[in-house]
Amino acid sequence: MKMNFIVxxxxxxxxxxxxxxxxxxxIVPKMMLRRRLTRASRIMVYLADTCDFRDGAVVYGxxxxxxxxxxxxxxxxxxxxxxxxxxxxxxxxxxxxxxxxLLHKNKNEILTVSSGDDxxxxxxxxxxxxxxxxxxxxxxxxxxxINIAKIEEVNRCTDYLExxxxxxxxxxxxxxxxxxxxxxxxxxxxxxxxxxxxIDACQEKSECIIAxxx
Amino acid sequence: xISTDKLKTDLIELFNLEGVHAKEISDDDHLFDxxxxxxxxxxxxxxxxxxxxxxIVFTNIAExxxxxxxxxxxxxxxxxxxNN
Numbered sequence: 001m002k003m004n005f006i007v008x009x010x011x012x013x014x015x016x017x018x019x020x021x022x023x024x025x026x027i028v029p030k031m032m033l034r035r036r037l038t039r040a041s042r043i044m045v046y047l048a049d050t051c052d053f054r055d056g057a058v059v060y061g062x063x064x065x066x067x068x069x070x071x072x073x074x075x076x077x078x079x080x081x082x083x084x085x086x087x088x089x090x091x092x093x094x095x096x097x098x099x100x101x102l103l104h105k106n107k108n109e110i111l112t113v114s115s116g117d118d119x120x121x122x123x124x125x126x127x128x129x130x131x132x133x134x135x136x137x138x139x140x141x142x143x144x145x146i147n148i149a150k151i152e153e154v155n156r157c158t159d160y161l162e163x164x165x166x167x168x169x170x171x172x173x174x175x176x177x178x179x180x181x182x183x184x185x186x187x188x189x190x191x192x193x194x195x196x197x198x199i200d201a202c203q204e205k206s207e208c209i210i211a212x213x214x
Numbered sequence: 215x216i217s218t219d220k221l222k223t224d225l226i227e228l229f230n231l232e233g234v235h236a237k238e239i240s241d242d243d244h245l246f247d248x249x250x251x252x253x254x255x256x257x258x259x260x261x262x263x264x265x266x267x268x269x270i271v272f273t274n275i276a277e278x279x280x281x282x283x284x285x286x287x288x289x290x291x292x293x294x295x296x297n298n
Contacts, residue, residue: 031234082265
């Protein structure tokens, strides 16, 4: 079954090694919260801010999750050292949307999806269902932050060690006015491709309406 | 022996206290609440730091609570342990 959704806003960020202009001091003015943010969290709050979204349901996706925190834990185990509680706290897949919810005191539902190369495709489907049920604007974010030591020895999937994509959806009865084509997005991790397809389709539309398979 | 300035610099780095400088922190500033504003996760992080850097392991919570009161109490405790 296909349903139609208005894409209200979109955002993309990427960098070969590290996204430098994430405007953290403005977006997260409290240093005691900002100091704990992981790279994926910084990317997520930046993308949400670019979409002007603070309150509402969120669907977040990442194929690789919190790589630095995970590497810190593995490194501590390997060195037979105690595990940092901050690394432990930051190692879960929903770290980024959790900090987002703390930042904006957002008590709405947050879902986290991780399904390899299909991550953003499944985020789109989950977000579409959420928008359909809630009749409210829903934020969808996918990001990958894999800039850890020696990543070049195993990285074969992306030119961007930090990247993210976001869009907001609202359900509508109006007809779709763009056709979303599946493409390869050179440089980006395949886990982001499905949402990049939507952003490409909406690029030159003032009010973009897409049909999504549920 | 560790100086209070060195300890402050270590804590700024350990807790990623962005924009805070050692000279802005008083020796009597509290580590938690209205002082540096550290929280319970930081307390565990600090315990691990003391173990890794100075081989200090707390045997009871009451002891760590009094040691973690301020920069000065922490510095005095580290130096007392280092001298033993």
